[in-house]
Structure formats: C-alpha cells, structure tokens
Amino acid sequence: MPDAGWVRVAGVADVGEGQVHAVRVGDREIALYHLPGGEFRATENVCTHEYALLSDGWLEDGCIECPLHAARFDVRTGKALCAPAETDIKVFEVKVENADLMLKVPA
Numbered sequence: 699m700p701d702a703g704w705v706r707v708a709g710v711a712d713v714g715e716g717q718v719h720a721v722r723v724g725d726r727e728i729a730l731y732h733l734p735g736g737e738f739r740a741t742e743n744v745c746t747h748e749y750a751l752l753s754d755g756w757l758e759d760g761c762i763e764c765p766l767h768a769a770r771f772d773v774r775t776g777k778a779l780c781a782p783a784e785t786d787i788k789v790f791e792v793k794v795e796n797a798d799l800m801l802k803v804p805a
C-alpha cells in the first residue's frame with residue numbers, strides 16, 4: 699500500500715539513465731530525471747523564464763538546460779544557475795517503489 703500523498707507517475711523503465719521524462723499530475727507539468735548512478739529527481743517542467751518544457755532540453759551534470767534560451771537549473775535544488783532565468787523551479791519528492799516512480803503530490 700503506497701504512502702498517502704504519493705502517486706505513481708511512471709515506471710522506472712520509462713526513464714532511461716541520463717534521460718528526462720515528462721508527466722502530468724493534475725494540472726502540473728512535471729519533469730522526471732534519471733541521473734547517472736540511479737538517482738531520480740523531479741521538478742516542475744515549465745521554465746521560469748518563458749514557456750518551454752525543460753524535458754525538451756539537455757540534462758548534464760545534474761542540471762537541465764532549457765531548450766529555448768539555455769537557462770540552466772540544478773535538478774536537485776531547482777536553483778536557477780544562469781540568465782535569462784532568475785526564478786528557481788519547484789522541486790518535488792520522488793522515490794522508487796518496486797518498479798514504479800512515485801511522486802509526492804504537492805499540496
């Protein structure tokens with residue numbers, strides 16, 4: 699029985715190592731990241747600069763680069779690392795449960 703507040707958002711096999719996977723939870727766009735070494739992270743998927751999906755960008759060294767104007771965000775903390783983005787992205791708790799990726803539903 700999953701913990702209250704957690705929902706299955708993808709299978710572990712859906713997000714290859716080094717890849718980003720977009721999911722929708724309610725009205726939120728979420729990006730799931732599989733970092734080298736088996737670490738999974740989740741952030742909101744929409745850039746804080748203008749409208750672009752970070753899941754269309756490039757994941758490297760624990761950072762996602764926006765495909766539109768190349769702002770970079772740390773996927774562990776959500777911190778905006780360079781212009782033109784000035785606002786951090788939200789991060790969400792994610793965990794592996796058996797073969798499933800579970801996301802803690804934001805309040």
Ligand code: FES
Pocket residue numbers: 745746747748749750764765766767768769782783
């Ligand atoms: S929309 Fe992401 S950097 Fe401009």
